Amino acid sequence: MGLQLVVIQALAGLASAMFLFLVAAGLSLIFGVSRIVNFAHGSFYMLAAYVTYSLTQSLPSSPWSFWLALLVAPLAIAALGGFIEVALLRRVYRAPEISQLLLTFALVLFFGDAVKYLWGVSNKSVPMPALLAGSVPLWGQPFPVYYLLVIALGPLLMAGLWLLFYRTRFGILVRAATEDREMVAALGEDQARLFTRVFVFGSWLAGLGGTLAAPMVALTPGMDATVIVEAFVVVVVGGMGSFSGSLLAALLIGELQSFGLLVFPRLPMILVFALMAVVLIVRPWGLLGTPPPVLRGESGAAARPPGRSLAGRLGWLAVGLGLVLLPAGAGPFTLLVAVEALTFALFACSLHVLMGYGGMLSFGHAAYFGLGAYGAALWLTRGGLPMPAAAALGTVTAALAAALFGLFCVRLRGIYFSMLTLAFAQVAYTVVFQWYDFTGGDNGLLGVWPPLWLASPQAYYFFTLAVVGGAVWLLHALLRSPFGLTLRAIRDNPRRALTVGLGVASHQYAAFVIAGFFAGVAGVLFAFQKGSVFPDYLFVLKSLEPLVMILLGGMQSFAGPLLGAGLYKLLDTVVTAYVEYWSALLGLILIALVLLCPQGLTGAVPSGWQPWRVSRGH
Amino acid sequence: MRTYRRVRGMWGLCLVLLSSAVLAQPIRIGEINSYSGVGAAFTKPYRDAVELAQEEINAAGGVLGRPLEILFRDDKLRPDEAVKHAQELVFQQRVHFLMGTFSSAVGLAVSEFARRHRVLFLAAEPLTEALTWQKGHRYVFRVRPNTWVQGRILAERAARLPYTTYAVIGPDYEYGHKAWEGFWQRLQALKPGVRLVSASWPKLGAGEFSAHITKIVQAQPEAVYTSLFGSDWIAFVKQATPFGLFAKHFFIGILLGEPEYIDPLGPDAPEGMLVTGYPWYAIDTPAHRAFVEAYQRKTGTHPFLGSLVGYITLHSLARAIAAAGTLDTERVIDAFEGLTVPTPIGPVTYRDFDHQSTMGAWVGTSRYDPTRGVAIMVDWTYVPGEQVLPSREEVARLRGQ
Incomplete structure (x- = not known):
């Protein structure tokens, strides 16, 4: 490898590192100060790129149209960010983490559809500004001027940020708030104003990134997802809230990819998430991050203990009876939708055990759902086992994966735990996606059907009902057992639990494996319903579905997620058949729920009749 | 006697009315494709052409004297979502045939469903060779030439x-x-x-x-x-x-x-x-010129490859049904195997041993x-x-x- 190759390859890596840094910087800043994980940051990036497109289209003859866009588009996005912060986010700073996450996720859904509505779904292209369209020779090889500009912009931006944060009062406040926002509030600084200004500035950075990237990429409604995932990795690897950390991580990832692909043509897909996992294991708060401050008075997403009152039992009985009688009055498709709803009810319930009762918010729960499905499918199609054996081994596969990943995950807290679960899930997804000889890769595994005695929709419905009913009953019993009580004690105050001699890590680990196991059961049921398994089942979007269900149904009660799953599947089946912009609608529903009814639907039921929400022992 | 004849005549009239009512029942076709999201840019021309072909066929009296009804469903580019729609279309809507799909994974998932439930599935655009070869079976056919x-x-x-x-x-x-x-x-x-x-x-x-x-x-x-x-x-x-x-x-x-x-x-x-x-x-053939003109009249824009595929897909299915003379799945498949269909780009044959069309x-x-x-x-x-x-x-x- 000659020096020339090294330099050219390094420059290419540097250019992509700078794009990464631009987006990640704003994300990191917002998280550092307000502790909001802003999924919509990628949407802002995308919107800026589309605004740039519209501006350059409306002034096609002017050589200055791009430069005008560079000025206007980020400002427009900053204004939008300010509006969103004041109108929406400000209301959830004290809400549980999950509500904040789902609110920004709802914005992603909404803006995704807004872009489709406003600009259409076909790919758009922003012309390169004439001044920067050319290239300069480096060792006889042309190198694009635009990349050189972007590379130069990185240090400039860094210098600007340094001046801002170390030489202005705003910057000093931001740094202080990142360190200890309650102290800043106690000193009389208006927190609300500070948060708004930080959010506006962070959005401006996302807008700048989107505008600068526009001439180099194709504009497509999916570009937000790509960018937000990469930006997240950068922020987590570098340390949340640390600018220099983000820069370091962006450089590291950019160059690692650039040189890594020289050696391994197929490496980069797994590389970034493997790197994130390793960094989180070795240095949970990132390369240059500081350990998270202990937050006082933080409200968690605590679920109340499951009850056993008479009213509660009657409610369960009524629902159970209704489900048993359902096939009498329902057609085969209704039953299949019910099977899907039951499956996801168990999936959501298993996550709820981890999140609501264990205080551990997983972003990668689909890994165990998907590995359960794949385990069963592999034992069935490759192992030649009959369905019951394959199904049992599928759940074991999921539990084993949870046992392995859990070893590392339960050592972390809060958002770092969430990120590590996400990293592991993405690694598992990539392995399944790329291992063609074993998993069938993205073409999946076909022929995963139950035996004949379960083939009819009625039979499979009763089978699913029995399995899900039994599993939910087990989880309910588990949460009422000493184990469940201990788990809640740890959730509410890990330090005190440790002091009184409880095995904090071992309990959390056990909860993680149990949740993984039951997610695996749901995955197995899902696989045999669909007849085929695909890598999609492990993807991050599948991890988000149970979270949305939990929020819909209400995370305070044990029954909330079950109800939420039913409602979500109903909406998903009925509404999507009639509404073209169903994502936007789901987003609006989520926003309304988070703001108006943060306790979910089980929290919205009038207090006179709440069979499933019993507060005894509270 | 006259009364008897009148009664008999009325019976006959009733029978004719009844049977034409039965015959006019549309043939229902479930069409699953990625109509939202990033796939939409490619499936829009496809859908336009499917609708064009539907109008042509129905204007000419339908197939077996019955019009074609097409139920469009959006799979959101997700195989499990596509299977859900296949279930709904087959179990609830009682469609006679399935067609469509764009992504290979989605096509394979629907194909697997079709195999299990013995429904004819005419895959339009998925490109994976596995669909008709390694994973091919009696119930799946494919229009587009694969990778x-x-x-x-x-x-x-x-x-x-x-x-x-x-x-x-x-x-x-x-x-x-x-x-x-x-x-x-x-x-x-x-x-x-x-x-x-x-x-x-x-x-x-x-x-x-x-x-x-x-x-x-x-x-x-x-x-x-x-x-x-x-x-x-x-x-x-x-x-x-x-x-x-x-x-x-x-x-x-x-x-x-x-x-x-x-x-x-x-x-x-x-x-x-x-x-x-x-x-x-x-x-520059008369058949293709006619297709381009009809498509432009309907949509105001020129055809894409997806348009051509959509047009051929529905016309092929209609031909197969007409050749079978029945809606019975097994007999339509028998008629489809080796069937040659005239298309805007010349005759295309569905090979009897792998169900792959010879569209080039x-x-x-x-x-x-x-x-x-x-x-x-x-x-x-x-x-x-x-x-x-x-x-x-x-x-x-x-x-x-």
Whole structure:
């Protein structure tokens, strides 16, 4: 490898590192100060790129149209960010983490559809500004001027940020708030104003990134997802809230990819998430991050203990009876939708055990759902086992994966735990996606059907009902057992639990494996319903579905997620058949729920009749 | 006596009315495709053409005297979602046949459902060869030529070119790899001594290729083969052009001459590339001209490849039903096997042993057309499927029989 190759390859890596840094910087800043994980940051990036497109289209003859866009588009996005912060986010700073996450996720859904509505779904292209369209020779090889500009912009931006944060009062406040926002509030600084200004500035950075990237990429409604995932990795690897950390991580990832692909043509897909996992294991708060401050008075997403009152039992009985009688009055498709709803009810319930009762918010729960499905499918199609054996081994596969990943995950807290679960899930997804000889890769595994005695929709419905009913009953019993009580004690105050001699890590680990196991059961049921398994089942979007269900149904009660799953599947089946912009609608529903009814639907039921929400022992 | 005759006449009238009411019951077809999300840009022309074909067929009296009714469903590019719709269409809506799908994974999932429940599924656009070969079965048929066929067609042309060192860049999923393997195996057989000097597999939708581009630059291949498409292809062109990649290397691109992929690039489209595609502007047969005119009348725009596929898909299914003379799935399949269907691009046959249609592909060179402001294909030829599809024995081997 000659020096020339090294330099050219390094420059290419540097250019992509700078794009990464631009987006990640704003994300990191917002998280550092307000502790909001802003999924919509990628949407802002995308919107800026589309605004740039519209501006350059409306002034096609002017050589200055791009430069005008560079000025206007980020400002427009900053204004939008300010509006969103004041109108929406400000209301959830004290809400549980999950509500904040789902609110920004709802914005992603909404803006995704807004872009489709406003600009259409076909790919758009922003012309390169004439001044920067050319290239300069480096060792006889042309190198694009635009990349050189972007590379130069990185240090400039860094210098600007340094001046801002170390030489202005705003910057000093931001740094202080990142360190200890309650102290800043106690000193009389208006927190609300500070948060708004930080959010506006962070959005401006996302807008700048989107505008600068526009001439180099194709504009497509999916570009937000790509960018937000990469930006997240950068922020987590570098340390949340640390600018220099983000820069370091962006450089590291950019160059690692650039040189890594020289050696391994197929490496980069797994590389970034493997790197994130390793960094989180070795240095949970990132390369240059500081350990998270202990937050006082933080409200968690605590679920109340499951009850056993008479009213509660009657409610369960009524629902159970209704489900048993359902096939009498329902057609085969209704039953299949019910099977899907039951499956996801168990999936959501298993996550709820981890999140609501264990205080551990997983972003990668689909890994165990998907590995359960794949385990069963592999034992069935490759192992030649009959369905019951394959199904049992599928759940074991999921539990084993949870046992392995859990070893590392339960050592972390809060958002770092969430990120590590996400990293592991993405690694598992990539392995399944790329291992063609074993998993069938993205073409999946076909022929995963139950035996004949379960083939009819009625039979499979009763089978699913029995399995899900039994599993939910087990989880309910588990949460009422000493184990469940201990788990809640740890959730509410890990330090005190440790002091009184409880095995904090071992309990959390056990909860993680149990949740993984039951997610695996749901995955197995899902696989045999669909007849085929695909890598999609492990993807991050599948991890988000149970979270949305939990929020819909209400995370305070044990029954909330079950109800939420039913409602979500109903909406998903009925509404999507009639509404073209169903994502936007789901987003609006989520926003309304988070703001108006943060306790979910089980929290919205009038207090006179709440069979499933019993507060005894509270 | 007169009363008796009158009564008998009324009975007869009733019977005629009743039977025509039964006969006028539409034939229901479930059509599953990626109508929202990133797939929508490609499925819109497809759907327009399906509707065009439906109007034509129904205006001509339908099939077996019954009109066609099409129930469109959006799979959101997700295989499990597609299976849900297949269940709804078959169990609840009682459709007679299934058709459609765009992504390979979705196509395979619906195909598996069709096999299990013995429903005829006519796959339109999925490109994976597994659909009709390795995973093929009695209940699935496919219209579009798969990756293997298109790669082979490109290899036949590339073998006549002087280039011996190649680089490849494609999206890291089944399509990207298979689109290359079909080409490369054939090229190696035709032209021993060709060498692969650089391989790049960025993930699908990566959007950022600078390091892959510099890698290709450094490897100094004579020719570059690419299976990138859609937004990845646009981004790659924008990023690779200032590196001088298209000026220095000969490019071969699978599917990249299709209006779906070449139109969005406008004047930026690289010239002189060897591509497969669809030169709708230059196919000068009466049948094709009529199709283009009808399509333009309906939509106000020119056809895309997806339009042609959609049009052929519904007409093929209608022909098969008419040939069977019944809606019985097994008998329609029997009639479909070996059926030759007239299409705007000439007769296409559904082979009896693998259910793959013999629709071929156009191969040619890209060149900018200033009158339309987009690049077009020149020096093109149409290679019919019969010339390149594997034989009955080869398919049997692929299926492990």
